Amino acid sequence: MFKRIPLFFTWALSLLSLAMTQDQTIKVVLFGDSITQAGVQPGGYITKMKEALEKQGIKDKYQLIGAGIGGNKVYDLYLRLEEDVLAQKPNVVVIYVGVNDVWHKTSLQTGTDPDKFERFYVALIKKFQTNGIKVICCTPAVIGERTDHSNQQDGDLNRYSGMIRDIAAKYDCPVADLRKEFLAYNLKNNPQNKESGILTTDRVHLNDAGNQLVADLLLKMIVR
Template identity: 60%
Template structure:
């Protein structure tokens, strides 16, 4: 009897080492920054290159699900088709810029209380499917380092909301707002409002895509 148990245990252990691991399917859910991230040179593609350098590219499938102009409620409304239908193991949510920016550019945007409610609803729906969730703070609307960008106050407010959401829902946080501020303090001595990590104060240039990919790597790949 003991011999049978030992043999069974050995077989189970052997199978654990020989069976292929399930490929992690990561969906990046967001706005135009993520839409561009899935194109050549975008942060999702750069992340794929980083995975190759580490020799683990076969363990991950990276899927972009970004649409230009999207706000938190847009993400909530298209979750079924654009995220859940892809059966992800992990979803990275990066939204918030348009919720703030569009208040100025088009008189829309999203009030802070509604933003928080939609964000919670998105996370709860994903967690109900046992999907791992990682969320990101919005990076920049202008790159000046002295908080003289017009929307810095609101952007910092929404970044803080996201940090609190991460704690309340026990999800991973990639704090791109903090990362961008620190990078600009070190690399933007002329206090420019763009062309350090972004092309226009919001959308990523080559250095911005590289930095975001590196932060995604740290936050996602253990």
């Protein structure tokens, strides 16, 4: 009896095969909220990724498509996945969501409870994998940059990030752990314990350094 090949190895082999085909463009949809919506603007993380690909001389091998809408939560992504992702027929999708699911629980009382977040997130992954799309998961980075765990939503962000890591492990998806990387960066570069201005403009949305950090991390995961 043949053993089932783990999805991660299927993902890796498939992406490697695509990368080795000179005339094959790898299409990547970056799927998220206002952070991703801003990512296609000058200085945004998607724009920075495109610029880096051009500098490396491989811009024609990758097509990056931003699919972010401000205010979106995980169930908003699920409701628009057909038109904004599947219709694009991508090879890879990056799921970058979770900030509003946490943030809006206190700011607007319209956040997403953990059990519902998990169900919708799993449904997204299953839908993409069923359609042969490779999935990269991102943990939500910050809602406030203080490093002493005094940001109001730190507890929930850690919880939801942990859920994403667990889901990703279960479904063999690589993780861009922005929650971990942003905290590490702030521990080194935020000695005054500021709540914004290090990687964000307003505690949530990315400044130039934040966009660069996200761009660098995702490029390492996409370019093979």
